[in-house]
Amino acid sequence: MTKSENNLTQVNEPLITFDQKTQVFHLHNKHLSYLLSIDEGGILSHLYFGRRIRNYHGQRRSPRRDRGFSGNLPGTTDRTYSLDSLLREYSGKGDGDFRTPALVVRQADGSHTIFLTYRSHQIVSGKPSLEGLPAAYVETDEEAQTLIVTLEDEVSSLRVDLFYTIYRDRNVVARSVKIKNTGRTTIHLEKVASMQMDFNNRPLDVISLPGAHANERHQQREAVGFGIKEFSSSRGTTSHQMNSFIALCDPDTNEFHGEVYGFSFVYSGNHKESVEMDQFRQTRVTVGINDDQFDWQLTPNESFQAPEVLMVYSNHGLNGMSQTFHHLLRERIARGKNKYRERPIVINNWEATFFDFNESKLKKIVDEAKNVGIEMFVLDDGWFGHRDNDDSSLGDWQVFEKKFPNGLRRFSDYVHQQGMKMGIWFEPEMISYDSDLYRQHPDYLLKVPGRKPTPSRDQYVLDMGRQEVRDNIFNQMKQLLQTENIDYVKWDMNRHLTDVYSTVLPAERQGETLHRYVLGLYELLEKLTTKFPNILWEGCSGGGGRIDAGFMYYMPQSWASDNTDAIARLTIQYGTSLAYPISSMTAHVSESPNQQTGRATPLKTRADVAMSGVFGYELDLTKMTAMEKMAIKKQVTLYKEIRPVIQYGNFIRLINPNQNNRCAWIFVAPDKKEAVAFSFHVLSSAQPTFDVLRLAGLDSDRNYQNVATGKVIGGDELMNTGFYEKIDNFDFSSHLYHFKVVTV
Numbered sequence: 001m002t003k004s005e006n007n008l009t010q011v012n013e014p015l016i017t018f019d020q021k022t023q024v025f026h027l028h029n030k031h032l033s034y035l036l037s038i039d040e041g042g043i044l045s046h047l048y049f050g051r052r053i054r055n056y057h058g059q060r061r062s063p064r065r066d067r068g069f070s071g072n073l074p075g076t077t078d079r080t081y082s083l084d085s086l087l088r089e090y091s092g093k094g095d096g097d098f099r100t101p102a103l104v105v106r107q108a109d110g111s112h113t114i115f116l117t118y119r120s121h122q123i124v125s126g127k128p129s130l131e132g133l134p135a136a137y138v139e140t141d142e143e144a145q146t147l148i149v150t151l152e153d154e155v156s157s158l159r160v161d162l163f164y165t166i167y168r169d170r171n172v173v174a175r176s177v178k179i180k181n182t183g184r185t186t187i188h189l190e191k192v193a194s195m196q197m198d199f200n201n202r203p204l205d206v207i208s209l210p211g212a213h214a215n216e217r218h219q220q221r222e223a224v225g226f227g228i229k230e231f232s233s234s235r236g237t238t239s240h241q242m243n244s245f246i247a248l249c250d251p252d253t254n255e256f257h258g259e260v261y262g263f264s265f266v267y268s269g270n271h272k273e274s275v276e277m278d279q280f281r282q283t284r285v286t287v288g289i290n291d292d293q294f295d296w297q298l299t300p301n302e303s304f305q306a307p308e309v310l311m312v313y314s315n316h317g318l319n320g321m322s323q324t325f326h327h328l329l330r331e332r333i334a335r336g337k338n339k340y341r342e343r344p345i346v347i348n349n350w351e352a353t354f355f356d357f358n359e360s361k362l363k364k365i366v367d368e369a370k371n372v373g374i375e376m377f378v379l380d381d382g383w384f385g386h387r388d389n390d391d392s393s394l395g396d397w398q399v400f401e402k403k404f405p406n407g408l409r410r411f412s413d414y415v416h417q418q419g420m421k422m423g424i425w426f427e428p429e430m431i432s433y434d435s436d437l438y439r440q441h442p443d444y445l446l447k448v449p450g451r452k453p454t455p456s457r458d459q460y461v462l463d464m465g466r467q468e469v470r471d472n473i474f475n476q477m478k479q480l481l482q483t484e485n486i487d488y489v490k491w492d493m494n495r496h497l498t499d500v501y502s503t504v505l506p507a508e509r510q511g512e513t514l515h516r517y518v519l520g521l522y523e524l525l526e527k528l529t530t531k532f533p534n535i536l537w538e539g540c541s542g543g544g545g546r547i548d549a550g551f552m553y554y555m556p557q558s559w560a561s562d563n564t565d566a567i568a569r570l571t572i573q574y575g576t577s578l579a580y581p582i583s584s585m586t587a588h589v590s591e592s593p594n595q596q597t598g599r600a601t602p603l604k605t606r607a608d609v610a611m612s613g614v615f616g617y618e619l620d621l622t623k624m625t626a627m628e629k630m631a632i633k634k635q636v637t638l639y640k641e642i643r644p645v646i647q648y649g650n651f652i653r654l655i656n657p658n659q660n661n662r663c664a665w666i667f668v669a670p671d672k673k674e675a676v677a678f679s680f681h682v683l684s685s686a687q688p689t690f691d692v693l694r695l696a697g698l699d700s701d702r703n704y705q706n707v708a709t710g711k712v713i714g715g716d717e718l719m720n721t722g723f724y725e726k727i728d729n730f731d732f733s734s735h736l737y738h739f740k741v742v743t744v
């Protein structure tokens with residue numbers, strides 16, 4: 001073992017090999033292989049990503065052919081070698097590859113041409129962290145190896161380090177990119193994708209997760225065709241409108257069978273996933289920070305670290321891919337003391353009271369919550385400044401005396417005396433005009449000089465790229481969290497970024513504002529979560545507007561959507577589960593008719609949908625009947641029993657609500673000794689179909705007992721013959737099946 005120039009330990013373990021003779025790198029574990037090679041002229045070409053192969057014998061070297069209108073290598077006369085048709089690992093612009101570039105650089109002379117060739121590489125054990133950015137990690141260096149290939153544009157001395165980490169026991173390759181200006185002139189990075197991957201000619205579908213506020217992450221699947229299809233956010237955050245996850249799969253891939261490649265961006269700001277089918281039916285995927293409004297100045301010797309992309313390969317369909325993401329995100333993205341702790345069942349006062357509450361009203365809800373066994377009270381928006389509606393006080397994180405005349409500590413002590421935990425809501429990135437913070441620091445928000453900033457929900461965005469702004473918010477939050485005995489924080493964000501201009505940056509650096517915002521946000525999150533390691537942190541952005549792998553590095557769970565309607569939640573939670581674990585998705589039972597959709601649904605259905613996530617309630621318990629409270633008590637008791645299987649079992653989607661009048665999924669304990677399946681029927685019918693439910697993920701050789709009925713059935717039978725479900729004669733019904741292995 002030796003130490004490299006980066007002070008990382010060199011290893012000879014066989015997760016990554018380099019064949020000097022063929023110039024091929026082979027990253028492999030027992031599941032997958034990733035092959036790339038140094039091709040003619042030092043071009044880094046892509047060969048293969050997929051199911052594991054033992055040894056590569058050179059069959060995927062790109063064929064050579066003289067192609068019209070596709071340039072050749074500078075300084076050569078070989079017309080059969082073209083960067084426009086080669087499968088490549090990372091492309092610049094202007095080198096004859098006319099497809100989507102991963103890197104766009106504006107040189108000091110105004111030119112954009114860049115020609116990246118191999119310079120060196122190293123293979124190290126473990127996984128280097130990414131400075132200032134969230135990333136998947138390892139607990140021991142034995143878990144993974146990393147290949148770092150350095151490319152260089154010789155003329156400008158720009159170096160590009162491509163990082164590839166392969167985990168020993170996961171179907172994952174993590175990629176990121178670091179750019180270093182080793183030249184003498186200042187350059188501008190106009191686009192830095194974190195990865196590029198070229199697929200050979202094969203038909204592919206692309207799956208994305210578009211949506212809207214209160215309607216997030218619906219699975220969209222379409223065939224990849226000629227041209228460029230982009231999935232992106234220019235809103236400053238991940239966004240409700242387009243999540244930073246895509247998957248490419250064979251057209252016949254379904255939940256259980258077929259090949260699929262998932263790409264999840266570990267970042268919480270603007271993003272772009274682009275999919276381009278070229279003239280030869282090859283498909284290029286690039287994922288990275290959106291180049292819209294991005295322009296990063298790099299002076300000599302400066303480096304730029306691009307965020308990470310997690311690439312998952314599965315030949316067991318979409319469920320196979322999702323399970324790999326679920327394990328990776330909850331085991332090697334989520335951190336902190338609450339990572340593996342069972343999450344408390346909450347009662348949140350938002351949909352119960354909105355801004356109309358005071359200490360005595362809340363105490364009554366707390367009392368009722370205690371009686372039904374709820375474990376935590378969450379005080380939502382409206383407890384600070386003089387906030388009675390949403391047009392004031394953001395930025396003033398001091399307790400609103402009118403609502404808590406005895407101070408917040410008295411109330412939080414009361415909650416604790418009832419044996420419950422106490423949570424509180426913040427919206428730390430925002431400022432209201434009507435706030436002391438604005439009166440003292442009118443320059444703290446993002447705004448373009450001479451223009452009136454665009455309001456949204458009557459609020460404005462703090463420039464999180466500025467140290468003094470972050471310090472101010474940190475100190476206010478620290479003060480409150482230290483004194484009020486808080487166990488949980490909900491970190492909300494209720495608008496997107498406009499007027500992108502930072503008063504502390506010069507004109508030529510304004511294109512850095514959005515990324516600096518995210519870096520500043522991450523720095524603040526790191527500081528707060530380190531300072532308060534026992535607090536359970538929950539992300540939120542008007543529901544699920546910032547659900548991404550980056551935010552999960554700081555907060556292990558997120559409010560999945562402001563839409564609490566059980567039927568709407570079926571598609572939202574189904575789509576979210578494609579890329580994010582159930583332990584990260586909070587879901588609450590709210591009142592009926594639902595406040596967002598007006599739909600009336602049975603309490604049981606609402607509970608079954610919410611129990612399929614991190615469970616809680618968001619309604620006024622004091623207004624419920626004795627019967628309803630009794631039912632809630634039973635739901636709480638049941639959830640406590642099944643919580644470990646739900647939060648840490650394997651989640652398998654069974655029936656897609658987008659294509660059916662039904663939806664079903666199952667949670668199976670890692671040892672397969674216990675399982676909980678949920679099935680939902682949307683609309684009832686006068687002539688209902690007889691529906692069989694077939695389970696998955698069980699042990700075929702064992703018998704399972706239905707906890708409710710006592711009936712014993714074989715795992716093979718439950719998965720293959722399945723069983724007819726009871727037909728309910730009403731809309732929006734649901735069934736929960738709890739099975740435990742028996743030895744008879």
Ligand code: DGJ
Binds near residue numbers: 562
């Ligand atoms: C949006 C969140 O998603 C809601 O749950 C609630 O906290 C409101 N904001 C409060 O303003």
